[in-house]
Amino acid sequence: MAEPGRGVPRVDSRDAALAADEADPIAFVRARFAVPEDITYLDGNSLGALPVGVRDAVADTVERQWGRDLVRSWNANGWWTLPARVGDRIGALVGAAPGQVMCGDSTSVQLFQAITALARLVPHRRTIVTDGGNFPTDQYVAESVARLLGVRLLRVAPPDLDAVLAREGGDVAVVALSAVDYRTGELWDAAGITRAVHAAGGLVLWDLAHAAGAVPFDLDGIGADAAVGCSYKYLNGGPGAPAWIYLPARHQAAAELPLTGWQGHAAPFALERAYAPAAGIERARIGTPAVLAMRSLDAALDVFDDVTIDDVRAKSLALTGLVIDYADAFLPGVGVATPRDPARRGSQVALALPDAYAVTQALIERGVIGDFREPDLLRLGFAAPYLSYAQVWDALDTLRAVLAGGEYRDPRFATRAQVT
Ligand SMILES: Cc1ncc(COP(=O)(O)O)c(C=O)c1O
Numbered sequence: 105m106a107e108p109g110r111g112v113p114r115v116d117s118r119d120a121a122l123a124a125d126e127a128d129p130i131a132f133v134r135a136r137f138a139v140p141e142d143i144t145y146l147d148g149n150s151l152g153a154l155p156v157g158v159r160d161a162v163a164d165t166v167e168r169q170w171g172r173d174l175v176r177s178w179n180a181n182g183w184w185t186l187p188a189r190v191g192d193r194i195g196a197l198v199g200a201a202p203g204q205v206m207c208g209d210s211t212s213v214q215l216f217q218a219i220t221a222l223a224r225l226v227p228h229r230r231t232i233v234t235d236g237g238n239f240p241t242d243q244y245v246a247e248s249v250a251r252l253l254g255v256r257l258l259r260v261a262p263p264d265l266d267a268v269l270a271r272e273g274g275d276v277a278v279v280a281l282s283a284v285d286y287r288t289g290e291l292w293d294a295a296g297i298t299r300a301v302h303a304a305g306g307l308v309l310w311d312l313a314h315a316a317g318a319v320p321f322d323l324d325g326i327g328a329d330a331a332v333g334c335s336y337k338y339l340n341g342g343p344g345a346p347a348w349i350y351l352p353a354r355h356q357a358a359a360e361l362p363l364t365g366w367q368g369h370a371a372p373f374a375l376e377r378a379y380a381p382a383a384g385i386e387r388a389r390i391g392t393p394a395v396l397a398m399r400s401l402d403a404a405l406d407v408f409d410d411v412t413i414d415d416v417r418a419k420s421l422a423l424t425g426l427v428i429d430y431a432d433a434f435l436p437g438v439g440v441a442t443p444r445d446p447a448r449r450g451s452q453v454a455l456a457l458p459d460a461y462a463v464t465q466a467l468i469e470r471g472v473i474g475d476f477r478e479p480d481l482l483r484l485g486f487a488a489p490y491l492s493y494a495q496v497w498d499a500l501d502t503l504r505a506v507l508a509g510g511e512y513r514d515p516r517f518a519t520r521a522q523v524t
Pocket residue numbers: 210211212213239241242282286311313314334347
C-alpha cells in the first residue's frame with residue numbers, strides 16, 4: 105500500500121474522492137486552465153495543459169507589442185528583461201533566490217551550458233557522471249561535453265553513486281542527474297546526493313524537468329551547483345516553451361559558459377569584437393530569446409500566484425497514492441514501477457503491464473490521456489492544479505474496464521505513432 109504522506113488524505117473509494125475534492129484547498133485553480141471537460145489529462149509531465157491567461161498574453165504580444173510597438177517593445181514592453189524576470193519566477197518555485205535563474209533556449213542547450221561550465225570550474229578532475237537511466241538528451245549531452253573536454257563519462261545509477269565516490273571520488277568533476285526518473289517517477293534524495301558529491305570535492309547539476317511546478321525543491325538550501333529544467337511540463341508554458349538554467353551566485357563570476365552569444369556579453373550594444381561575460385546571471389543569456397513563447401510561459405506562471413508548491417505537492421501525493429492503492433486493489437497483473445514511499449515519489453505513477461502501448465492508446469480513445477514508455481510502462485502524470493480526485497478515480501475505473509474488456513487488443517491500437 106502506498107503511504108499517502110503526512111497531512112495527505114487517503115482516497116480509497118469514489119465517495120472518498122468526492123470528499124477529498126470538497127476539502128481540496130487548491131480546487132479553485134482548475135478554473136485557470138482550459139482543459140476539455142471530456143478529457144482526463146494525465147500527461148502534464150510531457151506537455152502541461154493550457155492556462156486560460158496564455159491566450160490573451162500571446163494575443164497582446166502579437167497584436168499590440170509586435171504589431172504596433174514593433175522594435176520599441178524591447179524597451180517599452182520589457183522584452184529585454186523578460187528572460188531574467190521569468191527566470192526569477194521559476195526560481196521562486198524551485199528554491200532559488202532572485203538573480204540566479206535565466207530563462208531561454210531548450211533544456212538540451214542549457215544542459216550543455218551547465219555541464220561544461222561546471223566541469224571547467226574543476227579542470228583537474230577528469231570524470232563526468234550521469235545516470236544510465238537518465239533521459240536520453242541528458243546522457244547524449246553529457247557524452248558530448250566529455251568528448252569535447254577530453255574527460256571520461258561514467259554512467260552510474262544514483263543508488264550506486266556512494267560506492268563510485270568512495271572508489272574514485274577524487275576524480276569526479278560533475279555529477280549530472282535528474283531529480284525525478286522520467287520513467288519510474290522515482291524522486292532521488294537531492295540533498296543527500298549533493299552533500300555526498302560535495303564531500304568528495306565534486307559539483308552537482310540537477311535537471312528538474314519532472315520536478316519544477318510539482319515537487320518542492322530547495323536549490324539554494326541544498327547547495328546545488330547548477331540546475332536546468334524545461335517549462336512545458338508542470339510549469340505549463342506551452343509546446344516549445346523556453347527552458348531555464350540556475351547558476352548560484354557563488355559560481356557566477358567564475359562560470360565560463362561555453363555558448364558565448366552576444367546577449368550574454370557585458371555590454372551587448374557596444375558590439376565589441378571580443379567576448380567579455382556580463383556580471384551575474386546575465387552571462388547565462390545566449391542569443392535572442394523566443395519572446396512569444398516566453399510571454400506564454402510568463403502568463404502560465406500566473407496560475408501559481410496564490411498557490412503554495414506545498415499544497416500542490418500534498419495533492420499530488422494524495423493522487424499518486426490513490427493510483428497505487430487502486431492498482432493494488434483492482435488491477436491484477438499490473439505492476440507499480442513507482443516507489444510507494446511518498447518521499448521517493450515524484451508526481452507520476454508508472455504502471456508496468458503487458459501490451460502497455462495498446463492499453464495507452466485504448467485509454468486515450470476513451471478520453472484518458474497518459475503516455476507509454478519503453479518497454480512496458482503506462483505512464484500517468486499528475487498535475488495537481490488541474491485534476492480532481494473524482495476524475496482520477498473515474499480514469500482508473502476506465503483503465504480497469506479497458507483491461508477487463510480487452511478492447512486494447514484491437515489491431516488499430518498496435519500501430520506505433522511517431523510520438524509516443
Ligand atoms: C529529464 C529531461 N530532460 C530534458 C528533456 C527534454 O529536453 P528538451 O527540452 O531539450 O527537449 C526531457 C523531456 O523531454 C526530460 O524529461
